[in-house]
Amino acid sequence: MTVLIIVLCIILITIVLVQIGKVTELTAQIKGEREVMRDSSKWNGYLSVGFLVVFLLAVFISAWEYKNQMLGYGPHTSASEHGASLDSLFDVTLIFTGIVFVLTHIALFWFAYKYRWSENRKAEFISHDNRLEVVWTAIPAVVMTLLVVRGLDTWNTAMADVAPGEDFIEIEATAQQFNWIIRYPGPDGKLGTRDYKLTTSNNQVGQDFTDRKNWDDVLVGQEMYLPVGKKVRVRIIAKDVLHNFYLPQFRVKMDAVPGMPTYFVFTPVKTTAEYRNELRKYPEYNEPYDPADPTGPKRWEKFEYELACAELCGKGHYSMKRILRVVSQEEFDAWYKKEPSYYVSQIRGKDDDPNKGKILDIDPAEVPAAVPVEEPAK
Numbered sequence: 279m280t281v282l283i284i285v286l287c288i289i290l291i292t293i294v295l296v297q298i299g300k301v302t303e304l305t306a307q308i309k310g311e312r313e314v315m316r317d318s319s320k321w322n323g324y325l326s327v328g329f330l331v332v333f334l335l336a337v338f339i340s341a342w343e344y345k346n347q348m349l350g351y352g353p354h355t356s357a358s359e360h361g362a363s364l365d366s367l368f369d370v371t372l373i374f375t376g377i378v379f380v381l382t383h384i385a386l387f388w389f390a391y392k393y394r395w396s397e398n399r400k401a402e403f404i405s406h407d408n409r410l411e412v413v414w415t416a417i418p419a420v421v422m423t424l425l426v427v428r429g430l431d432t433w434n435t436a437m438a439d440v441a442p443g444e445d446f447i448e449i450e451a452t453a454q455q456f457n458w459i460i461r462y463p464g465p466d467g468k469l470g471t472r473d474y475k476l477t478t479s480n481n482q483v484g485q486d487f488t489d490r491k492n493w494d495d496v497l498v499g500q501e502m503y504l505p506v507g508k509k510v511r512v513r514i515i516a517k518d519v520l521h522n523f524y525l526p527q528f529r530v531k532m533d534a535v536p537g538m539p540t541y542f543v544f545t546p547v548k549t550t551a552e553y554r555n556e557l558r559k560y561p562e563y564n565e566p567y568d569p570a571d572p573t574g575p576k577r578w579e580k581f582e583y584e585l586a587c588a589e590l591c592g593k594g595h596y597s598m599k600r601i602l603r604v605v606s607q608e609e610f611d612a613w614y615k616k617e618p619s620y621y622v623s624q625i626r627g628k629d630d631d632p633n634k635g636k637i638l639d640i641d642p643a644e645v646p647a648a649v650p651v652e653e654p655a656k
């Protein structure tokens with residue numbers, strides 16, 4: 279049925295177009311070819327200018343309307359240290375490209391109107407103009423050089439690894455279809471070694487449990503926490519296909535590549551509560567979070583930093599999200615202390631524990647929820 283309607287529509291549209299063509303031809307015969315040309319050029323010129331005005335207005339009005347929803351503007355200034363320099367780089371690029379965008383569009387449509395067909399005008403042939411060519415080569419060259427040099431400088435700062443002796447916390451994000459496995463190093467501050475060959479359904483990142491650095495490592499649930507003002511180094515790993523570790527509010531984005539570990543270092547500077555307070559100042563975030571419940575919480579109250587996968591990695595791609603809470607050091611410590619060691623809570627003493635039967639000197643104060651040390655096997 280749908281196919282029939284579509285075919286009928288196509289036939290009807292073709293008939294209408296043919297009829298319009300015939301009518302135009304007939305008018306041309308009555309009024310004379312030249313007059314029709316003059317009329318249609320004039321109208322095309324007016325429509326060009328009309329389009330220019332509507333188009334530029336739509337661009338500026340929509341940018342103004344949505345400015346508080348876009349990263350980098352309104353409440354969405356960067357929540358990380360390096361993010362501010364990225365934002366300003368985007369702003370500078372936008373200023374230059376914005377000027378060129380407006381000027382070239384005005385020229386495009388205005389010239390279409392100004393130089394519309396006229397029987398009194400003859401086209402002029404200009405082979406070339408040295409002065410003009412120097413100008414339109416030199417100006418873009420200088421601007422591009424400035425942008426690229428500044429971009430490289432910002433890139434080097436944003437992508438820098440931690441310096442030796444620096445204080446930071448290292449976590450690990452392993453991507454797989456379709457979730458993130460986030461590992462924290464535990465009280466020793468060191469992530470245990472891993473080997474993909476050790477991967478099982480119970481040991482999803484292939485932790486080597488004979489390495490004592492693994493004994494206190496924590497695999498966190500849906501919510502992950504980070505302390506404000508502390509440098510974080512994220513090791514990024516993929517188990518199957520390409521994924522991407524994306525924290526939009528922190529301007530953190532890095533591919534997770536199978537077989538090639540990557541990393542990103544950043545320092546959160548705004549807690550979740552501070553970000554909410556920023557949002558609170560804007561009317562669009564004072565609207566109800568759920569339109570069906572007008573008296574319910576406002577949009578700013580429900581705001582959370584989100585870890586997303588920014589690489590279309592399969593049909594469950596959308597479900598690769600996690601909530602990130604940035605809190606004070608004290609709140610972070612309180613949360614971290616409660617997170618159980620994965621080894622102690624899930625592996626220790628079970629069949630897949632390589633240390634089964636051995637006495638381990640796991641200090642119960644160091645490892646929360648520690649199970650009693652077992653007696654050696656007879």
Ligand SMILES: [Cu+2]
Nearest residue numbers: 521587591598
């Ligand atoms: Cu993904």
